[in-house]
Amino acid sequence: MKKRLLHRWLWILFLLGVLLSAFAYYVFLFPYSYQEPKGKMVIIPRGASFRAAVDSLESAHAIRHRWSFQIAGRLLGYTKTIKTGKYLFISGQSNLDILKDIRIGKSRLILSVTIPEGWRMEQTARRFKRDLGIDADKFLALCTDKEFIRSHGIEANSLEGYLLPETYSFYWQTEEREILERMLEGFKHFYNDSLLERQREMNVSQREILTMASIVEAESSVSEERPVIAGVYWNRLKKRMRLEADPTVQYALGERKKMNHQDLDVDSPYNTYRHYGLPPGPINNPGKLSIRAALYPRQNDYLYFVATGLGGHHFANKFSDHQKNIQQYHRTRRQMQRDLKK
Numbered sequence: 001m002k003k004r005l006l007h008r009w010l011w012i013l014f015l016l017g018v019l020l021s022a023f024a025y026y027v028f029l030f031p032y033s034y035q036e037p038k039g040k041m042v043i044i045p046r047g048a049s050f051r052a053a054v055d056s057l058e059s060a061h062a063i064r065h066r067w068s069f070q071i072a073g074r075l076l077g078y079t080k081t082i083k084t085g086k087y088l089f090i091s092g093q094s095n096l097d098i099l100k101d102i103r104i105g106k107s108r109l110i111l112s113v114t115i116p117e118g119w120r121m122e123q124t125a126r127r128f129k130r131d132l133g134i135d136a137d138k139f140l141a142l143c144t145d146k147e148f149i150r151s152h153g154i155e156a157n158s159l160e161g162y163l164l165p166e167t168y169s170f171y172w173q174t175e176e177r178e179i180l181e182r183m184l185e186g187f188k189h190f191y192n193d194s195l196l197e198r199q200r201e202m203n204v205s206q207r208e209i210l211t212m213a214s215i216v217e218a219e220s221s222v223s224e225e226r227p228v229i230a231g232v233y234w235n236r237l238k239k240r241m242r243l244e245a246d247p248t249v250q251y252a253l254g255e256r257k258k259m260n261h262q263d264l265d266v267d268s269p270y271n272t273y274r275h276y277g278l279p280p281g282p283i284n285n286p287g288k289l290s291i292r293a294a295l296y297p298r299q300n301d302y303l304y305f306v307a308t309g310l311g312g313h314h315f316a317n318k319f320s321d322h323q324k325n326i327q328q329y330h331r332t333r334r335q336m337q338r339d340l341k342k
Contacts, residue, residue, distance in 0.1 A: 027068045027075075028096045032089070034062075039090035044102060045133070046173040050079035053102055062089050062098070069095050078103050086111065086172035110169050117165040117287030118217040120251075124163055124285065128179060132170055139176040148177075152184050161210035161282025162187050190288060198295045211278045213286035213294035218247030222312050226293035231300045232315065241303065243272035251283035309333050 034040050040062040044053050054070060057063045072095040073079050083105030089098060101107050113131045115124050121143045125136040142148050143159040154162060159180065164187040170179060191206070199209055216230050236243055250259055252268035264271070270279040286294075302315040304322035309332035314325035 027072045029094045030064075031092045031094050032062070032064065034089075034091045039088050042087045042089060043133070043172060044082060044084055044087065046084045046175075048082055048084065050082060053082050057098070063095065069098070072096060073099050083108065084171070084173050085109070105171070108171050111172060112167055112169050114167045115163070115165045115285070117290070118214075118284045119165065120284050121158065121160050121163065128176075132179075133173045134176050134179065139180070142176055142180055148180075152181075154184075155205075156207055156281060158281070159184070161207070161214055161285055163285040164190060165285055165287045191291070195291075195295060202295070207281060208278055209291065209294050210282045210286065211280075213290040214282035214284045215243070215245050215247055216293050217284060217286035217290040218250075219245070220313065223289055225313060226290055227296060227298035228300060228302070228315060229305065229313070230290075230293040230297035232302045232305055234297050235301065235303055237277065239303070240276065242274075242276055243278070245272045248272045248279050248283055251279075309336065 040060050042056055042060045042062050044056050048056070050070075050073060054063075054066050054073075057069065058066050063069045076096075076099060078099045081103055083102055085105055085108030087101065087107050088109055089101070089107065093101075111131060113128060115127060119127075121140060125134075125139040125143075128134045128139060129136040143163075144157065146157070149156060149159060156162070163180075163183050166183075166186055168179075168182060168186075170182075196206075199206060202209075212230060212233060215233065216226050219229050220226055233243055233245070246259065248270045249263055249266060249268075249272070252266050252270040253259065253263055264273045267274070269275060270283065272279060300315070301317045304316045304319065304325075305313040306322065306325045306329050307313055309329050314328065316322040316325055
């Protein structure tokens with residue numbers, strides 16, 4: 001009788017063990033199989049709790065049953081630390097694999113974000129918001145935060161001009177401060193001792209170089225022309241002539257306002273048709289080529305330039321020649337319009 005009872009209890013314990021092993025296997029180790037060849041993309045937003053992370057995983061169908069995932073997470077104590085990011089989970093991963101992953105961020109995707117040359121801070125903020133899901137307002141607030149700016153050794157009222165256009169790599173929803181710090185590190189690495197020495201030789205400030213570079217950036221996309229255009233503007237400054245640069249007026253008008261002739265009278269320190277010298281600061285974030293052009297302008301005696309209408313510019317050192325170039329531009333434009341109507 002005692003042997004039978006013992007055998008019965010042994011069978012019960014064995015069955016319990018089998019059931020517990022099966023349960024543990026299902027909760028922790030059962031592999032997921034996804035129909036999508038590339039796997040499941042899941043976004044875990046900044047500050048997400050474990051519950052919110054489970055919501056994201058469930059919505060993306062990256063986990064089969066939330067109850068099993070939650071049990072696994074709580075039994076392992078993996079509910080406290082969650083890494084923000086955009087994840088890619090592939091077939092064959094289990095609850096245990098996914099839990100470990102979101103705890104250390106192993107399979108977070110590194111996202112490339114390209115900031116074009118000549119973009120303003122507002123455009124840059126919108127691009128990071130689109131590609132990284134950041135807070136654009138917080139990004140822009142830091143760009144004008146005097147304490148933050150001064151902490152990076154920059155003597156300016158904003159970071160306009162210092163956000164070096166480049167392709168950057170970040171995790172999803174990287175902190176806005178971290179993004180800006182990376183961009184400023186890139187700028188400092190580029191604007192090295194040799195460029196600083198050249199700046200001192202020219203007896204100008206870094207802000208003035210970046211301001212000139214931003215105007216050159218806005219004036220031409222032709223790389224070979226940029227040092228020539230920089231030379232024109234430096235020549236005008238030496239002769240105490242107004243720069244009369246359209247891009248500075250456009251900056252004064254705002255991002256989306258289309259210019260007309262009356263706008264040249266706009267009352268703004270950035271209006272170089274009304275005020276002598278460089279405007280108060282950069283009007284965009286210039287690229288490396290434009291910064292080098294401002295530091296190493298092509299020596300010339302030009303004082304004027306106008307678009308050809310076909311790409312590039314005509315340059316002149318006499319106003320009479322400049323007027324002829326303007327007339328040529330208008331003839332070219334009229335011919336192009338006639339050709340389009342044919």
